[in-house]
Structures are given as C-alpha cells and as structure tokens.
Amino acid sequence: MPTIGYEAGVVLLMLLPGLIAARIVQSFCVGAAKQSDFDKVVEALIHTFCVVVVYAVFVKRLPLQINSWTEGNKTHYSVDALRGPLLWLLLIAVAWGFLAMICNNLDVPWKWLRKFGVVSRSARNSVWHDTFYEHGELNYVQVELSDGRFVLGYLQHYSDQPEDGSLFVGDASWIGYGQDGQTSVVPIPGPGILLTKSSGIVNVAFLKPRSEPANS
Numbered sequence: 001m002p003t004i005g006y007e008a009g010v011v012l013l014m015l016l017p018g019l020i021a022a023r024i025v026q027s028f029c030v031g032a033a034k035q036s037d038f039d040k041v042v043e044a045l046i047h048t049f050c051v052v053v054v055y056a057v058f059v060k061r062l063p064l065q066i067n068s069w070t071e072g073n074k075t076h077y078s079v080d081a082l083r084g085p086l087l088w089l090l091l092i093a094v095a096w097g098f099l100a101m102i103c104n105n106l107d108v109p110w111k112w113l114r115k116f117g118v119v120s121r122s123a124r125n126s127v128w129h130d131t132f133y134e135h136g137e138l139n140y141v142q143v144e145l146s147d148g149r150f151v152l153g154y155l156q157h158y159s160d161q162p163e164d165g166s167l168f169v170g171d172a173s174w175i176g177y178g179q180d181g182q183t184s185v186v187p188i189p190g191p192g193i194l195l196t197k198s199s200g201i202v203n204v205a206f207l208k209p210r211s212e213p214a215n216s
Helices: 002-028 037-058 084-107 109-115 127-135
Strands: 064-071 072-081 139-145 148-156 165-178 183-187 192-195 202-209
Touching: 002 084, 002 192, 037 084, 139 165, 148 192
Parallel strands: none
Antiparallel strands: 064 072, 139 148, 139 202, 148 165, 165 183, 165 192
C-alpha cells in the first residue's frame, strides 16, 4: 500500500539524523573508535531518540507530507519533502552530535559525578588518554626510557591509545646522570624526537615549564 512507503520514508528520515550525530561522535572521540558494530548501532539509536525528541518539542511537524487525490475509482498518493522541517532536522542532528562529542571529550558529566562519589570512571577510554588529554599538549616533560636514558622537552604530540605509546617531544635534549652526581644535557638537533613504543617508555614526568627553551 502507498502508506507503507510513506511510513518507511518517515522512519528512515528519523533514523538518519541519529546516524549523523553518532558519526560525529565516533569521528572526534577516541573511545568511540574501539566500539563494536553492535555498540555503534545502539549508540546511533540512542542519538536518534534524543534528536527526535528535541525535533518534536521545537518543530512539531513531520518533515514529509502525504498528498492524496481521487481519479475515477482510484486513489493516488504522493509524498512531498518539506524543506524547512528537513533543514531543522539536519541542524538538530549536527548540533546534538557536536554537543555529545564536546561533553565526551571534556569528561562531562562524569567529572561532576565523581566529585559526589556516584561514579569512579571517566568518559575516556584509558588512564593514558585521561592524563595526556588533561596535561599533555605543550607541557614540559621528562621521559625515562628502559635503557636508563632520559629525554627532556616540550610534549607536542602523543598517541591516543596506550597500546601505541608514542610521543613527539619538541625542543628536546638527552639527559644523563653520572656516578659523580653530575648531570649532562645534550640538545637534540632539529625540531624534536619521536619516541615510539619500541623506545621503551618507562614513565613520563610532567614538569613546570622553563622560562626559556633549551635551544633558544
């Protein structure tokens, strides 16, 4: 029956905004990249419900309009897309996706709930990501390697996943500690050094920045 096609079109239109919102979250949030296909579908359906509720509250009109007329003994149907409501549906989906992405990256409302002891976890997928997101970019760090060497400099880039464990340290120097207690500082020429997982990163200390870069 023609009304089945109309209903299917309405359902599809109401599902697509949730998929758009979910895609925005999955593209800009690190933890979303590790979701299973089932988790992504469930998340998309939740976003769909939220977008539809907001749309229903503020727009209060379906984005499709069904028309019917009779010629002889037959009834004919046509479906028109309403540009205004469709545009509002798209804008709400995009706005909702960015809002969910911002909340996820800023650890909201998890950080508020932790203050009251309601939850103990964060929105991010690991302690590695939590630490570097909060203290990472352009911070002054000392990186200890498994062979006993140290790298000192400004952290400019870091991997999202702890399994990768890579860092790029700019304005970097090798730090050595002698048996006599003396410290040697050897500047690394160029913009910096990329420390990969194979470098054997033991720990990363976040220090107070110096007033002047070492190579200036």
